[in-house]
Structure formats: structure tokens, C-alpha cells
Amino acid sequence: MKFLxxxxxxxxxxxxxxxxxxxxxxxxxSVPVVSVGNIxxxxxxxxxxxxxxxxxxxxxxxRVAVLSRGYGRASRGVRVVDPNGxxxxxxxxxxxxxxxxxxxxxxxxxRYRAGLVAEREFSPQIILLDDGFQHRALARDFDIVxxxxxxxxxxxxxxxxxxxxLSALARADAIVVSSGASPADFPVAGKTxxxxxxxxxxxxxxxxxxxxxxxxxxxxxxxxLRKAGVxxxxxxxxxxxxxYNDRDVAELxxxxxxxxxxGFVTTxxxxxxxxxxxxxxxxxxxxxxxxxxxxxxxxxDHMLAALKQRRGSSS
Numbered sequence: 001m002k003f004l005x006x007x008x009x010x011x012x013x014x015x016x017x018x019x020x021x022x023x024x025x026x027x028x029x030s031v032p033v034v035s036v037g038n039i040x041x042x043x044x045x046x047x048x049x050x051x052x053x054x055x056x057x058x059x060x061x062x063r064v065a066v067l068s069r070g071y072g073r074a075s076r077g078v079r080v081v082d083p084n085g086x087x088x089x090x091x092x093x094x095x096x097x098x099x100x101x102x103x104x105x106x107x108x109x110x111r112y113r114a115g116l117v118a119e120r121e122f123s124p125q126i127i128l129l130d131d132g133f134q135h136r137a138l139a140r141d142f143d144i145v146x147x148x149x150x151x152x153x154x155x156x157x158x159x160x161x162x163x164x165x166l167s168a169l170a171r172a173d174a175i176v177v178s179s180g181a182s183p184a185d186f187p188v189a190g191k192t193x194x195x196x197x198x199x200x201x202x203x204x205x206x207x208x209x210x211x212x213x214x215x216x217x218x219x220x221x222x223x224x225l226r227k228a229g230v231x232x233x234x235x236x237x238x239x240x241x242x243x244y245n246d247r248d249v250a251e252l253x254x255x256x257x258x259x260x261x262x263g264f265v266t267t268x269x270x271x272x273x274x275x276x277x278x279x280x281x282x283x284x285x286x287x288x289x290x291x292x293x294x295x296x297x298x299x300x301d302h303m304l305a306a307l308k309q310r311r312g313s314s315s
Contacts, residue, residue, distance in 0.1 A: 005159040012156075012164050016171075019136045026139035027112040030119055032126050032307040035140040037133025039168055040154060041161045042216025042240050044146040045178060045198050047093045047269075048291040050130045054101050056293075056300050057126060065124035067114045067138075068094040069131065070107030072241040078108035078117050092241055092272045093130065100268070111138040126307070133171075134163055141310045142303055145172040146196075152185035173306060174299070178291070179220070194299050197292040200224045205285050206263035208233040210256045213267050214242030221267060225287070233261035244274045252281060 018024040036053065038044035050066060057064050070079070070091035081090045081098040090098075090107055098105040104122040108114030115127055115138060129138065133145055154160040166187055169175065175188050178196040202225065211232040213221050218237035225232065234255050238248070252264065263283040271278055271286040278284055293299055 001159040002155075005156045008158065009156045009165055012168075016136070016164075016168070024136070026136055028139040029112070029115045029127060031124055032142070032311050033115070033129055033138065033140040034126060034142045034144065034303065034307070035129040035132035035135075036144045036146070037129075037131055037135075038146045038148075038151075039133065039162055039164045039166070040148070040151050041157070041163060043220070044148050044151075045196070045289070045291055046131050046146060047097065048198070048289050049144070049146060049176065049196065049293075050128050051097055051101060052291045052293060053128055054097070054103050056296055058101075058103075060300070060304075063123065063125045064128055065104040065106065065118040065122050066094070066097055066128045066130055067111045067118060067132075068097075068105060068107050068129075069109060069111070069135075070094050071131075072243065073107065076109070078106060078110070078114045080117065080121065081105040081107060086275055087243065087273050092269050096269055096272050097130075099272075111135055133168075141307050142173045143171055144174045144176060144194075144303075145169060146176045146178060147181045147186060148179045149181045149185070152181070174303070176293075192302065195294040197294070198289070199292075200228065200287050200289055202228045202230065202265075202287050203285070205230055205265055205287075206261070206283060208259075208261055209263045209265040209285070210234045210236065210252060210259060210261040211265045212236040212238070212252060213270050214238035214240060214244075214273060215267060215269060216240045221287075221289070225265065230265070232265075234259035242270075242273060244270075244277055246277070249274075249277050249280050 036046050036050050073091040074088045081094045083098045094105045094107050106114040106118045154162050156162045174192045176194045176196050178198045183193050264281045265285050268286050
């Protein structure tokens with residue numbers, strides 16, 4: 001496995017070198033692009049952070065659009081997300097963003113083409129690229145990378161969960177540490193460091209619910225609920241972006257009967273993936289996962305100043 005990781009890392013390094021030297025070209029959009037990404041496979045809170053940025057920029061009166069690959073969707077090509085659509089058509093995270101924030105979201109394997117559609121149809125002042133750190137075919141003006149404690153001692157795929165070695169952080173403009181991550185554990189000397197708090201806002205919950213989720217790091221959700229005083233009757237985890245079906249619902253109902261649970265609790269993303277099946281799991285409470293950025297105004301000022309300098313724009 002270590003040998004395969006070495007081959008993978010060499011391939012990633014070669015690809016990045018081609019972009020760095022201009023042998024592979026990155027296509028540039030007319031408006032500034034801010035990428036939010038990470039160096040591991042899921043679980044860093046990229047989408048909640050994109051949603052946070054959308055909210056912060058909206059308070060400044062800045063129009064935004066979001067680009068995403070639309071992971072897990074059955075459709076192909078560039079599509080504007082319909083908030084009334086399904087995760088099968090657009091992907092769970094793009095659909096969640098469109099529903100929660102009422103901002104335009106465009107999905108596409110080719111994010112440059114998706115960006116052209118966003119520019120033409122919505123005239124954004126800034127485009128946010130969700131999960132874009134490794135998508136170098138689209139030029140970006142500001143790269144934000146989220147880190148978790150697990151990233152510090154992980155290995156590159158397939159031996160570990162890292163998409164790139166830690167040296168790739170040299171490309172980042174701002175590093176966001178969350179979930180107890182320490183900058184001292186990463187090669188980020190001289191980098192702009194932002195600190196974020198990642199948590200949940202549970203609200204009223206059944207006293208002994210069956211808790212389930214299909215996210216990259218389900219233990220985070222389970223732990224946060226326990227910290228909030230919730231003692232699950234049972235827990236169930238599915239793979240990230242899991243598209244729920246009737247069999248899954250039947251198993252969850254059986255788990256509630258077996259554990260004598262009082263209801264169900266899951267994440268907003270999972271509720272999107274449940275679709276109409278959510279009506280069979282009642283009572284069902286969805287718990288939002290939220291990001292809070294320390295010194296948010298200063299961080300946003302820094303980002304906007306960098307965009308203005310690099311684009312000469314008034315964004």
C-alpha cells in the first residue's frame with residue numbers, strides 16, 4: 001500500500017508541476033474565483049464553510065454564485081441547480097446550498113464551463129468554488145484550504161485519506177484550522193491562518209433517538225450530539241453521500257423498534273439524500289452543521305483586498 005501511495009503522490013506532483021510551469025493551462029473567468037477545499041477525502045467542512053462565506057458576503061451586499069462538481073448525481077454536463085430538484089439530479093451538497101441560502105449554484109464536471117453559465121445567467125461579483133483545491137483547470141484568485149487534526153499525521157491515498165501531500169499547502173492563500181487542528185502540526189509558516197469553530201445546532205430533540213448519517217466522518221456528528229446532551233438509543237452510519245432507498249428506511253425502522261428509540265436524528269445533507277423517504281421516518285429531526293469563523297470581518301477584509309489587488313476590481 002505504501003508503494004501505491006508513492007506512485008499516487010508522484011502522479012499528483014507531476015500534474016501540479018505541469019500547471020505550475022504552464023504546460024497545462026488554467027482557464028480564467030471574468031469575475032474573481034475563491035476556492036474552498038482541503039487536502040483529504042471529505043470531512044473537513046468545506047460545504048458548511050462555503051455556506052458561511054455566502055452569508056458573510058451577502059451581508060456586504062456582494063452577489064455570489066457557487067460552482068460544484070455535484071458529486072453523486074446521476075446527471076451529466078453543466079446544470080443550474082433547481083432548489084426543488086433532487087440529489088440524484090444535482091448532488092446533495094449543491095442542492096443543500098441552493099435550498100438553504102437561495103444563491104445560484106451551478107454543477108458541472110468542467111467547472112470553467114459551469115462558471116461561464118454562472119456569469120452569463122446570474123452576473124455574480126464573486127464565484128465560490130466548492131471543493132476546488134485540486135481542480136486546477138479553473139484559475140482561482142484566492143485558495144482557502146481547511147485542515148483537521150487527522151490531516152497532520154495521515155498518508156496519501158490509497159494508504160491514507162490525503163489527496164495531496166502536506167507540501168501542497170504552499171499553494172494556499174489562507175489556511176483554516178478547525179476541530180482542534182493546530183497550525184504547528186502543518187508546514188504553514190508565513191501563511192495566513194484563520195480559525196473556525198465547527199459544531200451543530202441541535203434544538204429540541206427526541207429523548208432517545210436513533211441517530212444516523214452518511215457523511216465522511218460520522219464520528220464527528222455522533223460526538224457533537226453527545227456533547228449536546230443527547231444519548232442515542234442507537235447509531236447507524238452510511239458511506240458519504242449515501243443515496244437512501246426503501247431498504248435503508250426499513251433497516252432504520254427496525255433499528256428503532258429494536259432499540260426502543262423515540263425517533264430519528266440526522267444531518268441536513270442526509271435529509272436531502274432521503275428525499276421523499278424522509279416522510280417514513282417520523283418523528284425525524286435534522287440537525288444543521290455550522291461553521292463559525294473567528295474574526296470573520298478581518299478575514300473577509302483580507303480576502304477582498306487580495307481579490308482587488310489581483311483583479312484590480314471593486315469586488
